[in-house]
Amino acid sequence: MKNLSKKIVTGFMTLAVCSMATVSAFAATTAIDENDTASSLQQKITYTKTQAEIVPAYTVSIPDTVTLGKESATLSYSLELQDDTSFVPDDEKISVKISSAGYSGNLRKLAVWDSRNLQEAEYLLYNSDAFANPTYYGIGDEIASWNGSNWGTVTRKIKLKDYYSVGAGTYNGVINYSISLEDE
Structure with a gap:
């Protein structure tokens, strides 16, 4: 039973680490701590609409x-x-x-x-x-x-x-x- 519990906990931890890695790969991040209390981040936004869509x-x-x-x-x-x-x-x-x-x-x-x-x-x-x-x-x-x-x-x-x-x-x-x- 202990082995099964360890496998379940290990599985959840692996899933959590993989999820965090995926999010950080697609999102821009910035860190703020007590030594660096301010930061800024620029987000790029794009939109395309073709003339054929305009009626x-x-x-x-x-x-x-x-x-x-x-x-x-x-x-x-x-x-x-x-x-x-x-x-x-x-x-x-x-x-x-x-x-x-x-x-x-x-x-x-x-x-x-x-x-x-x-x-x-x-x-x-x-x-x-x-x-x-x-x-x-x-x-x-x-x-x-x-x-x-x-x-x-x-x-x-x-x-x-x-x-x-x-x-x-x-x-x-x-x-x-x-x-x-x-x-x-």
């Missing part, structure tokens, strides 16, 4: 409906990054363009049909009320864009071209957009 995701918000009135209305286009790993790649942008608009393919037209006839109203989509000569947007024009440094909300304005000459009625039209990631 940024975004949400572009465009208002579903805009109601026109006597004064101009604000259109807000916004970009939100889906999570903390999303970003707009270098030298690229997210672009929102007008792909078609109006009714029957005519930009800037709204229509109303009453029992007597068809009436049209024209609208203007532009950059700001603050400019004396605003930029007006048409089919194919980029209305908003975001690159790596400017994400958030872009505002534009829309109004009836000649409010006082538009007849009574409920006018309807559409603006269709395309959204794409493209070269800057």
